[in-house]
Amino acid sequence: RPLEENWINREGSEEFGGLVVYAENYQPGALRYDVGERSNFILAPMMLAALDQVLAWGPARIQDYCQRLSAPVIERLASHGYSTPAADEHAAHLFGIRTPSSVDVRQIQEALRAAGVSVSVRGSALRIAPHVYNDSADVTALETALARALQPRGAQVLQSRV
Secondary structure, three states: OOOOOOHHHEOOOOOHHHOOOOOOOEOOHHHHHOOOOOOOOOHHHHHHHHHHHHHHHOHHHHHHHHHHHHHHHHHHHHHOOOEOOOHHHOEOOEEEEEOOOOOOHHHHHHHHHHOOOOOEEEOOEEEEOOOOOOOHHHHHHHHHHHHHHOOOHHHHHHHHHO
16 A cells, blocks of 8 residues: 555556546556656756766766775775675675674664764665765764774773763
């Protein structure tokens, strides 16, 4: 059952002549979960501007930048006990890091939050998505927070007061 109840995720909504005859059934497949007002035409120029920007930067250059940014930290995190993917097993702009089983993921989340680092937690893994707005300071903050999360709780508190 869709989160949004709107006319466009209903069966037959593509027939504009019959829009006043509301259907109970939903569109087939994933269309039933579509956002209302997907035909919001003001979004089209925004999408085109975003695509033009990505093309100007160049997808290959974006990947290269993200790879140069993340490769060193991925290597170093392995020495801290985090399981990291091989270079040929992930995209440069999106990869996962498995956390050490000896550390509670909530402790890692707390360390990341305290450092102002945003990642997505997926079970016992972290989903990291560097992009062109990130720089070496961001990667250093990520690595420092993940290393700090491995320290005993008392050492973290003492270190944060120094």
